[in-house]
Amino acid sequence: MTNTNTYTAALAALRTTTDLTAYDDEGFALPTPETGSLDAAESRAVRALRAVSGVAAYVEDGEPADDVTTPFVDLISDTRHLADHLGVDWREVERRAERNYLDESVTDPS
Structure with missing residues (x-):
């Protein structure tokens, strides 16, 4: 993926749990979002695409393809259990995740 709109376009194509699992199955290599060659929109798209594998792991067979919320809930719930175990x-x-999200969501002024 080298086209400057490739990551944004790939992210835009993800709408259902079927899309998430299909994208995850492809196993695309993604750059580090901080790469200087990415504009702000592409960097945000790469950040989101890096999370697809985590969410796709929680997609269950037989669940409605348009229910993209449940895999997020399950992932975050299980992550919180792990955090409890590790004393996080x-x-x-x-707080930090919200701050990072807001900082990364600022529109590029150029």
């Missing part, structure tokens, strides 16, 4: 302050995770 979940509120700190939420």
